[in-house]
Amino acid sequence: MSAPNKIAHIGIAVKSLEKTLPFYTEQLGLELVGTEIVESEQVQVAFLKIGESHIELLEPLSDESPIAKFMEKRGEGIHHIAFDVDDVAGRLATLKEQGVPLIHEIPKAGAHDALIGFLHPKAANGVLYELCQYPKES
Ligand SMILES: C[C@@H](C(=O)O)C(=O)SCCNC(=O)CCNC(=O)[C@H](O)C(C)(C)COP(=O)(O)OP(=O)(O)OC[C@H]1O[C@@H](n2cnc3c(N)ncnc32)[C@H](O)[C@@H]1OP(=O)(O)O
Numbered sequence: 001m002s003a004p005n006k007i008a009h010i011g012i013a014v015k016s017l018e019k020t021l022p023f024y025t026e027q028l029g030l031e032l033v034g035t036e037i038v039e040s041e042q043v044q045v046a047f048l049k050i051g052e053s054h055i056e057l058l059e060p061l062s063d064e065s066p067i068a069k070f071m072e073k074r075g076e077g078i079h080h081i082a083f084d085v086d087d088v089a090g091r092l093a094t095l096k097e098q099g100v101p102l103i104h105e106i107p108k109a110g111a112h113d114a115l116i117g118f119l120h121p122k123a124a125n126g127v128l129y130e131l132c133q134y135p136k137e138s
């Protein structure tokens with residue numbers, strides 16, 4: 001299996017994008033690339049560019065959001081690490097064959113038209129990993 005390309009983003013659970021963004025843009029000086037609602041995950045996300053990667057701030061849209069459930073238990077903070085990969089479906093299939101615990105066995109739609117899939121945190125010492133495949137720029 002080839003190495004993932006890079007860290008696509010680090011996901012951070014926050015109660016309010018509006019209240020959090022000025023720290024990232026004004027104090028830390030990161031560039032806000034954009035915000036987006038991802039209905040399927042019940043989140044609104046903001047992407048901030050940091051070199052070749054991004055910080056993804058995630059605000060829950062409802063109590064059913066995985067981010068709301070996470071913050072109930074653990075409060076705000078680092079939620080997941082996302083790897084940029086070329087073939088998310090193929091990787092998930094291989095991981096499944098290898099017996100790695102997955103949350104998604106087939107990819108679903110994420111932010112920025114990416115295909116995404118999550119490994120279960122019990123697969124990785126309590127770290128939640130996301131695999132993300134972005135559409136090829138043409
Ligand atoms: C927009 C998109 C994108 O980038 O394009 C995104 O990122 S969407 C980002 C939001 N979407 C997701 O996270 C989707 C995948 N996540 C999920 O399906 C869920 O959040 C799970 C990770 C399965 C956790 O769900 P839930 O807490 O209901 O299940 P559970 O109670 O059985 O938890 C199983 C164990 O995982 C732990 N756990 C929960 N969230 C965790 C996290 N973020 N990192 C590490 N561990 C975590 C719990 O504390 C628990 O540990 P103990 O067993 O020790 O108590």
Ligand SMILES: [Co+2]
Binds near residue numbers: 056080
């Ligand atoms: Co993410």
